[in-house]
Amino acid sequence: MTIGRKTKAVSIGVGICLAVGLLGACGTFRSERQGKQVGDAICDMKQADSGDIQNAADKVQRQMNDLQRIVGRPVQEDVSDIQGNLTDLRTHVLNGNNALIQQDIAVIQRNFNAVARTLSGKGKAAYDGIQEGLGGCD
Numbered sequence: 001m002t003i004g005r006k007t008k009a010v011s012i013g014v015g016i017c018l019a020v021g022l023l024g025a026c027g028t029f030r031s032e033r034q035g036k037q038v039g040d041a042i043c044d045m046k047q048a049d050s051g052d053i054q055n056a057a058d059k060v061q062r063q064m065n066d067l068q069r070i071v072g073r074p075v076q077e078d079v080s081d082i083q084g085n086l087t088d089l090r091t092h093v094l095n096g097n098n099a100l101i102q103q104d105i106a107v108i109q110r111n112f113n114a115v116a117r118t119l120s121g122k123g124k125a126a127y128d129g130i131q132e133g134l135g136g137c138d
Contacts, residue, residue: 031122032129034070038063039133042108045086046101046137050094057090071126081111109134 041063045056064082085108092100109131116127 028122028125031071032125034067035126035129036133038067039130042134043137045089046093046105048093053090053093057086060086067126071122105134105137
């Protein structure tokens with residue numbers, strides 16, 4: 001090989017490595033962004049009134065389904081208690097019990113945090129995003 005061919009081969013190899021790295025980073029960013037949307041939807045559910053609570057609950061489910069599609073992991077399987085927690089949250093929002101609403105959000109955060117510690121890559125990024133979204137629940 002001449003020096004020109006070697007340089008070209010090295011340049012192509014470096015380009016391929018960079019492209020693979022960037023694609024991986026994009027997938028992680030997308031997973032985190034979708035996770036944040038799940039957390040935001042849960043916060044929206046917390047803020048919903050009795051007329052909007054079903055729409056808010058449906059939105060949480062849609063966002064979780066999107067997250068599962070993007071990450072490739074069944075979110076409900078990871079956090080089996082989440083459906084019960086969301087049901088409790090819905091009930092407490094309808095009853096206007098602020099103390100129990102805050103407790104529900106804290107339990108949901110703990111469940112997601114426990115799972116996030118066992119993951120890496122896109123899965124961890126998704127759960128980090130959920131925590132970020134839930135962090136905005138006031």
